[in-house]
Amino acid sequence: MTRAQLSIRSAQHCDIAALIALYGDDDIGVNREAMEPDEAYQSAFDAIQRDPNHILVVGERDAKIVATLLLSFLPGLSRHGAWRAQIESMRVSGELRGQGIGQALIDWSIDQARQRGCRLIQLTSDRRRDDAHRFYERAGFEPTHFGYKLSLETP
């Protein structure tokens, strides 16, 4: 795959259904998503679009959404007032992994983060995603932290 075949851009409203399909095309994510781009998704998309500190990124090939991540720029006082970039909800279409698409999205994100003056870029990855861990480590990320979550949903 050459870079020319992959187009990286901000998500548009009409991409929401394709993004939900990508989130759901995953053993871990499958039970977290609804089937349709309902009001919850629309409202979340609008919140992301309104805030210049978040970019919902899509990778497109042959007019098809094949990858995504959410890139956020976060201010902070620690580390001498460092801004940090954060990647959340990265997905590459199952049948297209290992072709450099993920790396192209990471490279794009690092470039954006540098332009915004971020001093580090961070993400967390579910402990069960061994392939993802190998990918992030090859991309230069170091697994220096543990990632903790607490659900606020009433069961």
Add this chain to the structure above:
Amino acid sequence: MTRAQLSIRSAQHCDIAALIALYGDDDIGVNREAMEPDEAYQSAFDAIQRDPNHILVVGERDAKIVATLLLSFLPGLSRHGAWRAQIESMRVSGELRGQGIGQALIDWSIDQARQRGCRLIQLTSDRRRDDAHRFYERAGFEPTHFGYKLSLETP
């Protein structure tokens, strides 16, 4: 310690020096901070204050800043358009740990996150912070993820 003795509030501009001291009072953080509340800290503080999706929280006892965390509310499309709360740069003054101050800040943050409709609250903790891991797990957080970082600073 009773809750009445600990006051939890948003940081004010005049707290910056005390917060830098807290960040630096730490084996891991000590080399990351400058000594004075210089322009980098001022500008970071202003960026946090300007954005209602970030709250720089301080715990104060006997008119002294004894703890802090940065609480962020982050939109996202995945997990059915879930907002998530994120805790960053949590510190409790070294000589006051184990007295419930950290738990009070976590409880306060969870309450704010629920009020903002967040469906989960997340944080990462350096692998070397064994005491912190025990603390977060007692507080109900699950270490479901690995946290990766990539420095964007030129050495």
